[in-house]
Amino acid sequence: MNLAVTDVRLTPILVADPPLLNTQGVHQPYTPRLIVEVVTADGITGVGETYGDAKYLELARPFAERLKGRQVSDLNGLFTVADQVAVDASRVENAVDVGGLRGVQTADKLRLSVVSGFEVACLDALGKALGLPVHTLLGGKVRDAVEYSAYLFYKWAGHPAGVPAEKDDWGAAVDPAGVVEQARRFKERYGFTSFKLKGGVFPPDEEIAAVRALAEAFPGHPLRLDPNGAWSVETSVKVARELGEVLEYLEDPALGTPAMAEVAERTGVPLATNMCVTTFAEIKEAFTRGAVQVVLSDHHYWGGLRNTQQLAAVCRTFGVGVSMHSNTHLGISLAAMTHVAATVPDLHHACDSHYPWQSEDVLTERLTFEGGKVAVSDAPGLGVELDRERLAVLHRRWLDDDGALRDRDDAAAMRIADPEWVTPAMPRW
Ligand SMILES: O=C([O-])C(=O)C[C@H](O)[C@@H](O)C(=O)[O-]
Numbered sequence: 001m002n003l004a005v006t007d008v009r010l011t012p013i014l015v016a017d018p019p020l021l022n023t024q025g026v027h028q029p030y031t032p033r034l035i036v037e038v039v040t041a042d043g044i045t046g047v048g049e050t051y052g053d054a055k056y057l058e059l060a061r062p063f064a065e066r067l068k069g070r071q072v073s074d075l076n077g078l079f080t081v082a083d084q085v086a087v088d089a090s091r092v093e094n095a096v097d098v099g100g101l102r103g104v105q106t107a108d109k110l111r112l113s114v115v116s117g118f119e120v121a122c123l124d125a126l127g128k129a130l131g132l133p134v135h136t137l138l139g140g141k142v143r144d145a146v147e148y149s150a151y152l153f154y155k156w157a158g159h160p161a162g163v164p165a166e167k168d169d170w171g172a173a174v175d176p177a178g179v180v181e182q183a184r185r186f187k188e189r190y191g192f193t194s195f196k197l198k199g200g201v202f203p204p205d206e207e208i209a210a211v212r213a214l215a216e217a218f219p220g221h222p223l224r225l226d227p228n229g230a231w232s233v234e235t236s237v238k239v240a241r242e243l244g245e246v247l248e249y250l251e252d253p254a255l256g257t258p259a260m261a262e263v264a265e266r267t268g269v270p271l272a273t274n275m276c277v278t279t280f281a282e283i284k285e286a287f288t289r290g291a292v293q294v295v296l297s298d299h300h301y302w303g304g305l306r307n308t309q310q311l312a313a314v315c316r317t318f319g320v321g322v323s324m325h326s327n328t329h330l331g332i333s334l335a336a337m338t339h340v341a342a343t344v345p346d347l348h349h350a351c352d353s354h355y356p357w358q359s360e361d362v363l364t365e366r367l368t369f370e371g372g373k374v375a376v377s378d379a380p381g382l383g384v385e386l387d388r389e390r391l392a393v394l395h396r397r398w399l400d401d402d403g404a405l406r407d408r409d410d411a412a413a414m415r416i417a418d419p420e421w422v423t424p425a426m427p428r429w
């Protein structure tokens with residue numbers, strides 16, 4: 001068996017995205033992703049996926065060159081390769097990514113996001129070479145299916161008139177009734193029983209009303225609200241007190257560890273985060289101050305599946321829960337999340353996934369949710385197959401773009417509907 005990497009293919013693509021609202025603005029009609037393929041000397045191809053914005057591509061290209069000749073089994077070596085890839089200082093100057101939706105932005109974190117795409121591709125190739133599923137390479141699954149939550153968004157029925165976009169059949173959701181209707185559809189279509197509402201879009205009282213409406217429509221179902229740090233400590237405390245009884249947890253109500261610690265202390269409502277703890281370096285302060293009770297790992301920016309397992313071990317040590325965060329992603333990443341989540345013993349919260357919002361994929365067969373769960377594949381590797389024709393179509397879209405969509409910019413998309421829109425200063429409320 002020859003596990004040497006002989007070729008690496010990087011394919012940036014643009015995938016359709018509905019007009020989902022968040023505190024920064026609204027999703028653009030197409031969003032960038034990067035598909036990574038690693039080919040071994042034996043002709044086995046492994047696939048991975050990560051962010052596709054220009055700054056990730058810039059790093060992925062020299063990374064791919066350095067990977068050639070290395071073994072797909074040399075997973076630790078991926079971090080050595082990452083250290084050799086220079087990050088342009090201007091890429092980390094703003095200190096936050098996508099207006100903070102992915103937490104702090106550092107050179108290391110950019111590198112880790114790139115590593116994750118290659119790590120998943122190497123694990124897929126290694127698993128195919130050995131005839132073993134990725135979860136076995138990670139030590140073995142402890143469950144046969146992974147539970148996901150419905151990721152509810154306030155949304156418009158369509159992107160602004162005149163903007164080229166794909167249509168979606170979810171309709172609008174801009175008030176409590178719309179949110180409940182969306183949740184019903186999520187339940188009907190996928191069987192989800194946990195619901196997360198992306199907040200920070202409307203004044204807190206409107207979002208409180210939406211969560212109350214969900215609690216009434218789905219009694220006993222776990223509910224979460226995530227305003228992406230849009231609230232002050234006082235507002236967070238008020239919302240936490242009003243919704244404490246019905247929330248499984250409140251996600252990133254306020255920005256930063258000190259603010260989160262104060263909210264946690266004053267309310268006792270469990271707080272989750274994918275914003276204030278996004279790197280190992282941020283753990284110590286947050287955990288010792290009791291600022292977060294659940295860390296939402298994202299294998300993309302934590303540096304892959306094995307780093308996610310390490311994060312889970314640290315969380316376990318401190319008695320902090322762990323679950324999975326999601327940005328827009330395709331089936332390769334859902335498969336990767338499912339494999340790693342299957343190996344985490346104490347996963348007590350349904351994971352987040354944007355996947356139901358993605359009508360397009362690069363797989364021959366979409367992954368499916370049954371009863372809100374994705375079955376853990378026992379096929380070699382990730383258990384997914386790339387659809388080259390679809391990949392080519394979505395890559396063509398990326399090639400044809402003038403650059404406006406190659407970097408995610410929710411504020412720019414919002415300005416098309418509202419030319420006065422400026423990214424809100426935080427806290428917004
Ligand atoms: O849980 C979160 O904070 C996210 O999923 C961040 C995402 O960027 C989400 O807000 C989005 O896609 O609008």
Ligand SMILES: [Mg+2]
Pocket residue numbers: 226228251252273274275325
């Ligand atoms: Mg979040």
